[in-house]
Amino acid sequence: MKKRILLLAGGQSGEHEVSLMSARSVLNALPRDQFDVTPVVISKQGRWLPPTETQRALESGEAPSGGDLVLHRAASAEGYDAVFPLLHGPMGEDGTVQGLLTLAGIPFVGSGVLGSAVSMDKVMTKQVLASAGIPQVAWQLAVRREWQQQPDSVRDRAAGLEYPLFVKPANLGSSVGISKVARAEDLDAALNLAFRLDRRVILEAMTAHKPREVEVGILGNDAPIASPVGELQFAADFYDYETKYTEGRATMHIPAPLPADVAEQVRTLALRAFRALDCAGLARVDFFYLEETGELLLNEVNTMPGFTTTSMYPKLFEAAGLSYSALVTRLVELALEDR
Ligand code: ATP
Ligand code: MG
Ligand code: MG
Ligand code: MG
Structure with a gap:
């Protein structure tokens, strides 16, 4: 019997569009003699879109609003043999969706909660x-609250790594929110950008x-x-x-x-x-x-x-x-x- 696959795409992260591109390819490639594939696009607002809206989103490369709340849909995901969570970034690649699927008892492609989150x-x-x-390169962690309340302590740690250095949101991908900082004067802007996207930010030394x-x-x-x-x-x-x-x-x-x-x-x-x-x-x-x-x-x-x-x-x-x-x-x- 054919395996029923739920293909999740889109998602709430800054990599929404990248995920839709990936999903189009996977959808075309899963052999139809072995798999019945149902794509579901998750909008940037975190709603799971019904079939017609999903189709439209896959074709146009962007997801409109509408759809169901995640937990509501997860219960109806029970009829699937496996889920392919083709989602990049937070709320998709970070263990959240993996936790939902684990709770729902549905096997899924890729790492579990622990491997995904870490x-x-x-x-x-x-x-x-x-x-x-x-x-690995030398690095330092900074959290948003510290940046708001004791910015100098963050600046000092950055200086300890030496310039140029990289500033990155700790949980993202596709280089979204990443800056290469050449001089101390540019550090604040890079940190502000990264902290808009994540509560945790990593400062990384650059290799020579x-x-x-x-x-x-x-x-x-x-x-x-x-x-x-x-x-x-x-x-x-x-x-x-x-x-x-x-x-x-x-x-x-x-x-x-x-x-x-x-x-x-x-x-x-x-x-x-x-x-x-x-x-x-x-x-x-x-x-x-x-x-x-x-x-x-x-x-x-x-x-x-x-x-x-x-x-x-x-x-x-x-x-x-x-x-x-x-x-x-x-x-x-x-x-x-x-x-
Ligand atoms: P992906 O899309 O692969 O998930 P990402 O958003 O998680 O990427 P990184 O791979 O950490 O981001 O960094 C993006 C790019 O920035 C690297 O491919 C590299 O070009 C540059 N880069 C990041 N960190 C460093 C570093 N410490 N030293 C030199 N270059 C770096
Ligand atoms: Mg990455
Ligand atoms: Mg990378
Ligand atoms: Mg990535």
């Missing part, structure tokens, strides 16, 4: 990975020179495998939203032109991170590679990476011989697997 928060990720002995950016895909539950390593090249100062989503701004190189031992180390570190964070199903693990010293620093772990047919994660597995549609099929199988 991987979404860049500070929590760094703490867990530090305890697993994984090399512009690092090379390499990424690897992980697939599996408790016996995960790593894809070949890919590299991103672009002219921009850093890999910002514009560069990520404007056609032709960045080039993917698969496999990355790296010495074999470095590529192997990327895969080993990524698998170790995936396990340390209790991830499941899939993750894209991003690194900085400093050519001068041969150093590899883990940047972050994305538990629901960009998923269009031209996105890095599916391209990495395609290079390993797994087509896009075989990959999404495998992800549903992993969701249904006993662990």
Whole structure:
């Protein structure tokens, strides 16, 4: 019998549009002889749209208002064999939807509550990975209340990291709200921007020179495998939203032109991170590679990476011989697997 799949897309985060792009690709690729797929778009207001409005949102790339409250719809999600929560960012990739689905007793693609929540928060990720002995940049946490009441203590910690540094909302993606701060004068604006989007903000040291950016895909539950390593090249100062989503701004190189031992180390570190964070199903693990010293620093772990047919994660597995549609099929199988 065909498996009934509920594909969730859109969502309330700043990555709403990116999720809709990913979902269109997955919807087209899930083999129809094996799956009955029902897409449901979640509006930016957090409403689950009925079929006609969902269809319209997928076609137009934006979600109108209307729809049902999440909890109301979750109860009726019972008729599905599995959910594919193709949502990026907070209220989707961060364990919230995963908690809802866990309560509803429906298997779903990707990491559970713990792996999703810890991987979404860049500070929590760094703490867990530090305890697993994984090399990372130096960093500092700042919370909104401290920024409002003792801004100098935040400024001092930033100065301790040295400029240029990166300021990021702790829980976001697609580079939304991220600034590269070259001088102390620009710090306040960067913090104000990040704190508009999150209560927790991470300050990160930058590596001495512009690092090379390499990424690897992980697939599996408790016996995960790593894809070949890919590299991103672009002219921009850093890999910002514009560069990520404007056609032709960045080039993917698969496999990355790296010495074999470095590529192997990327895969080993990524698998170790995936396990340390209790991830499941899939993750894209991003690194900085400093050519001068041969150093590899883990940047972050994305538990629901960009998923269009031209996105890095599916391209990495395609290079390993797994087509896009075989990959999404495998992800549903992993969701249904006993662990
Ligand atoms: P994604 O869309 O992959 O989820 P994100 O929004 O979670 O991204 P990051 O990957 O943390 O954001 O940072 C975005 C980009 O900013 C990186 O790809 C890199 O170009 C640059 N960057 C971030 N942190 C640093 C750093 N510490 N040193 C140098 N460059 C950095
Ligand atoms: Mg990210
Ligand atoms: Mg992300
Ligand atoms: Mg990233």
